[in-house]
Amino acid sequence: MNLGGIIYLNKTSIGIFSGALLFLFLYMTSYKNDLNNVKLNRSNKINMHKLLNIAIKAAENGGREVIQSKDNINIQKKGLTKEGLIDSVTTADFLSHCAMMRTLEHFYPSLKIVSEEAKTRCHKNQYVDLSLPISVDENESVEFIEEDVTVWIDPLDATYEYTEKLYKYVTVMVCVAVKGKPIIGVIHKPFDKSTSWAWVNTSKSKDLYGQVHNKDEDILKIIISRSHKGQIEEVLHKNFNNKIQLVIAAGAGYKALEVAKGNVDAYLHITAIKKWDICAGNAIINALGGKMTTKYNEEIDYSNGDNVKIENGLIATMRNHNLFLEKL
Known part of the structure; x- marks a missing residue:
């Protein structure tokens, strides 16, 4: 018994067969991509x-x-x-x-x-x-x-x-x-x-909630760094005609919270500072309606870790931000 045989394919049959294979390939590729996109969208x-x-x-x-x-x-x-x-x-x-x-x-x-x-x-x-x-x-x-x-x-x-x-x-x-x-x-x-x-x-x-901010503008309470002062004391006393009360403290997080809670009018810094020191305080002050910028009124970009240093000083306030921009 001869179970073997020869199948003859003409050009039309080959074209149909090749087209079917191509369609199947494109369908599977598309399906796989759709699955990947679903996974990406879920995890992303x-x-x-x-x-x-x-x-x-x-x-x-x-x-x-x-x-x-x-x-x-x-x-x-x-x-x-x-x-x-x-x-x-x-x-x-x-x-x-x-x-x-x-x-x-x-x-x-x-x-x-x-x-x-x-x-x-x-x-x-x-x-x-x-x-x-x-x-x-x-x-x-x-x-x-x-x-x-x-x-x-x-x-x-x-x-x-x-x-x-x-x-x-x-x-x-x-x-x-x-x-x-x-x-x-x-x-x-x-x-x-x-x-x-x-x-x-x-x-x-x-x-x-319910923080009360100082309304006495005759004497401004300004918090500055304990260990990274630079020349800020001299600059502030000169520019504010000594009508300030300086609070010396450590830790950018601590100082930002003092601003957010209304215990001081401003947190000022004129030397370099790192973004991980100030990002959380920046977010909290922004959320409460305040503002944190460089001394040139530039907003700080926290997109990535390529550039972590702020060279242009820091001003953080809950009000009267422009006053400190002018004086610093």
């Missing part, structure tokens, strides 16, 4: 309510490491500041960084994060609490494309004062920027066990 959206809760958790996890390390810190020198002071970093900075990164990346593995201690090598066996209590109601759904979102973290602000046990100035901060604009700020004070946060045009923590 970030729920801001959820991210705010995660940011609060990250700051508190970092703060826990700061407290636990206070009696057992190894101090290293990064170098000297322009003012000639030692720029310190401690084991607490590193541990806080790793706890914060672990928290953020657990929920959003591909999130763009900029940290002061980005070069730190983290140990996988470091314990981090990854439970997520709901600090902010997540019923609403506000989403942004992930590629537009940049998160800035400062694992330990006021490190120098931390080594001196001046704990009231110490903060741990998280900031969320969308297309370069800071919209969510979280400032955690680990030794006070308090967390202040605000989201532009949306909500804020209870401690930021």
